Amino acid sequence: MTPFEHEDALLPSIDDNEEEIIYVSKSEIKRDAEALKKLGVELVQLSKNELSKIPLDEDMIYAIELAQKIKKEGYRRQIQYIGKLLRNRDIDPISQALDKLKNRHNQQNAILHKLEKLRDDLIDTGDAEPIIAWNPQADRQQLRQLARTAKKERDTNKPPKSARLIFQYLKDLSESD
The missing domain is CATH 1.10.60.30 (PSPTO4464-like domains)
Structure with a gap:
C-alpha cells in the first residue's frame, strides 16, 4: 500500500445516491418572505364573508382579524407575523381561493x-x-x-x-x- 492509498482510505466515501444540498440565497429567502407578506396583506383586505371562503385554520383567521383592527406600526408587525404563519402552511389552496374571489370580482x-x-x-x-x-x-x-x-x-x-x-x-x- 502506498502512502497515498492509505490517506484515501481514511477519507469518507462520497455516495452518489445521497441527496443534493440545495443552496438557497439570502435574497431568494427575502423575496419569498415578501411574497408571503403580500399574500397576507391581500387576506387582511378581505371582508369577513370573503375570508370565510378561503381555506384557513383558526390561528390564521385570528391573526388576520387582529390585523384588520390594528393601525400603524402594530399593523406592519402583524403582517410580518401573518407572513411567518404562511411559511408553515401550504399556500396553494389559499392562493387559488383568493384568485377565484378576485376573478369573481372582475x-x-x-x-x-x-x-x-x-x-x-x-x-x-x-x-x-x-x-x-x-x-x-x-x-x-x-x-x-x-x-x-x-x-x-x-x-x-x-x-x-x-x-x-x-x-x-x-x-x-x-x-x-
Whole structure:
C-alpha cells in the first residue's frame, strides 16, 4: 500500500445516491418572505364573508382579524407575523381561493360596465332593441319612458335619477337570469 492509498482510505466515501444540498440565497429567502407578506396583506383586505371562503385554520383567521383592527406600526408587525404563519402552511389552496374571489370580482365589474354601456346607449338613442335582444323579459315601454326622462334630466343638468333607475332595472334583469 502506498502512502497515498492509505490517506484515501481514511477519507469518507462520497455516495452518489445521497441527496443534493440545495443552496438557497439570502435574497431568494427575502423575496419569498415578501411574497408571503403580500399574500397576507391581500387576506387582511378581505371582508369577513370573503375570508370565510378561503381555506384557513383558526390561528390564521385570528391573526388576520387582529390585523384588520390594528393601525400603524402594530399593523406592519402583524403582517410580518401573518407572513411567518404562511411559511408553515401550504399556500396553494389559499392562493387559488383568493384568485377565484378576485376573478369573481372582475366578472362582476365587467357585467356592471356592460350594463352602464347599455344604459348610456339607451339614453342617447332611445332605442330599447339591444336591451330587448339581451333580455326579452325587459319592459320596452318602461325603458323608453325612463330613457326620455333621463335625456331631459341630462339636458337640463338635473340629477340623473332616471338614469339610476334604468341602471337598477337593468341590474335587476341581469340578476334574474
